[in-house]
Amino acid sequence: MPQTDAGGEAGGSGDRLAPVLRPVRAGNGFEEALEQILQVVRLGLVPAGGRLPAERELAERLGISRVTLREVLKVLQDEGLVESRRGRYGGTFVRPRSDAGGQDELRRRSRAVDIEDVLRFREVLEVGAAGLCAAHGLAPEQAARLRGALAATHDAPLTEYRRLDTLLHLTLAELCGSPSLAARYAAVRAGLNDLLDCIPLLVRNLEHSQRQHIALVEAVLDGDADGAREMTREHCAGTAALLRGFLM
Structure with missing residues (x-):
């Protein structure tokens, strides 16, 4: 029996993958x-x-x-x-499709929220907070608090990583000087974590995320507002890509 390959059914023609597969950023x-x-x-x-x-x-x-x-x-x-x-x-x-419980639960939870709205709002809040922290500067005790939150995520066990990752992002939001922004971010992050809890923790993704955390904190402490905002956008895009991928 001939193999069925990606370009189409055996003996078929055309590239059905072209609309999806493209060079990544x-x-x-x-x-x-x-x-x-x-x-x-x-x-x-x-x-x-x-x-x-x-x-x-x-x-x-x-x-x-x-x-x-x-x-x-x-x-x-x-x-x-x-x-x-x-x-x-x-x-x-x-393999024949057999959705895992986590993916079923992710789809169930996603029906109750507008995921694209959550992702966009999260990005707006985090980019804004990072830019404000970098532009206005942090007092020594604030800088120490941010460094401590970052250090806590280093070598964190998988069972603790998401909680410590959340605390790092919440710290950045709290340090931006806008209690209203921090409160809204806490709410949107809770909803986001409800979705993230349904997908696996991927070591490669966490390593990459950690490098972005380091670059983000360095940009904030260096007063590089543009760099802090850009790194935050990139970081949020990575999370969005994972959620969209597992929702398909």
């Missing part, structure tokens, strides 16, 4: 690559039993290294969405 390569391949799987662009493009082709189309691609595929395999086969007819194959 440099800032969030892992997250955006994961989002795109999740879309390919969730949209059924490669049917159950079908084979994804070869690693070399996928890496080239996404504009990422094969190392990063393999980490993405490992996540999909761990989630039971794809399987790897060796040999002459090997490759990465889409």
